[in-house]
Amino acid sequence: MMYNWELPDWPNFKYQLQNLEPIWYEFAVETGEVNGMLNALPNTMQQETLMQLMLTEAIKSSEIEGEYLSRTDVMSSIRNNLGLNPVPEPLSDQRAAGIGALMVDVRKTYKLPLTTDKLMEWHQLLMSSSKGINAGSWRKGLEPMQVISGRIGKETIHFVAPPSERVPAEMDAYLDWFNHTAPDGAMEISNPIIRAAIAHLYFESIHPFEDGNGRMGRAIAEKALSQTMGRPVMLSLSRTIAANKTIYYDALALGQQSNEISPWIKYFAELSLDAQKQAKMLVDFTLQKMLFFDRFKIQLNDRQLKVIRKMLDAGPAGFEGGMTAKKYIAITKASKATATRDLQLLTELKVFSPRGAGRNIHYTLNL
Structure with a gap:
């Protein structure tokens, strides 16, 4: 050749x-x-x-x-x-x-x-x-x-x-x-x-x-x-x-x-x-992130903001496997009860969208 x-x-x-x-x-x-x-x-x-x-x-x-x-x-x-x-x-x-x-x-x-x-x-x-x-x-x-x-x-x-x-x-x-x-x-x-x-x-x-x-x-x-x-x-x-x-x-x-x-x-x-x-x-x-924080930042505590920033750092493809209670605890060092309350509040505020049920439940950001 x-x-x-x-x-x-x-x-x-x-x-x-x-x-x-x-x-x-x-x-x-x-x-x-x-x-x-x-x-x-x-x-x-x-x-x-x-x-x-x-x-x-x-x-x-x-x-x-x-x-x-x-x-x-x-x-x-x-x-x-x-x-x-x-x-x-x-x-x-x-x-x-x-x-x-x-x-x-x-x-x-x-x-x-x-x-x-x-x-x-x-x-x-x-x-x-x-x-x-x-x-x-x-x-x-x-x-x-x-x-x-x-x-x-x-x-x-x-x-x-x-x-x-x-x-x-x-x-x-x-x-x-x-x-x-x-x-x-x-x-x-x-x-x-x-x-x-x-x-x-x-x-x-x-x-x-x-x-x-x-x-x-x-x-x-x-x-x-x-x-x-x-x-x-x-x-x-x-x-x-x-x-x-x-x-x-x-x-x-x-x-x-x-x-x-x-x-x-x-x-x-x-x-x-x-x-x-x-x-x-x-x-x-990036534009969605900016609008997202403008909308929610005054309603969220430091733990919740830390988790959300971690998820957003994953980029447009998203956080692999979504957020779970186990991941939330690992990131924030919060107790299981605190993690559960935070996840419920984030869902009620429509920051998170739940997927699945029971032990398989996980959450995605509602951008």
Whole structure:
């Protein structure tokens, strides 16, 4: 099999856009609605929503690569890098510190050109705590860079990247392409989804680092979307990718077999639209939380508020299994009798909606 970089037309990507107009239109509508909803929130709630999106992107981008990070540490890193903690919070996991810092910098610098120095800086943030990885430098060595899966001895090779000796020249060409296709560039690509789709596929096909290429490539895709749209994008691509990694890897592998990338463009367009819809759900959930607390906060005691905040922290998907008396006691350290009274009151106030009966009764928030 020959890969895209081995073909004579590399990297002159070609694509057809028939039947994709409805996706462009729906993405624009969803984006407009998200921004409108966000602007209706107070500044503090806007900031909370932004941090939740960055947290989700950081956590899910790492999960795709098999790393499971502490949400608390990643959020602390994001808050530290946004300057929201008067005294920076200490972090036990430096991987969380790095990915949090990367998420903030991608958003802060979205308008700026993409440079070798910036990529090296991002890679240092991402990989400096990883042993045996040359963080902040292109890969070297004679061994082929392969994307594989499966057990040792039964591996499946999905892709073989260009030899290490070609990486510096390939990345020079890549950065020229990225910056010339930016707004007002000599080869401007005005459709943000098309530009981000190519930016991600092109980068992943070079695979310039020893490790971290997936996370770096997704950060670059976010930068391309934000830069082309003229504002920081409000979505998490990695959350949508993580929901079905097999489809993502299959689409990427197919895109790396040819420089006619229409199927990849279609996949990435649908991915971006799904991610924007997920972001709208989060913004809507944040708005519901604000209205919920405005309505009930003076009627609830500290125990009840603590439980409700815990449930709301679970996000739009909800608190797994709902709230039960046992969970209520564990969270508040209240007695069984107190927990029962609190749950009855919350039900009477229509804060909670009961589900089931007897020992199986549990409660959901009535947002």
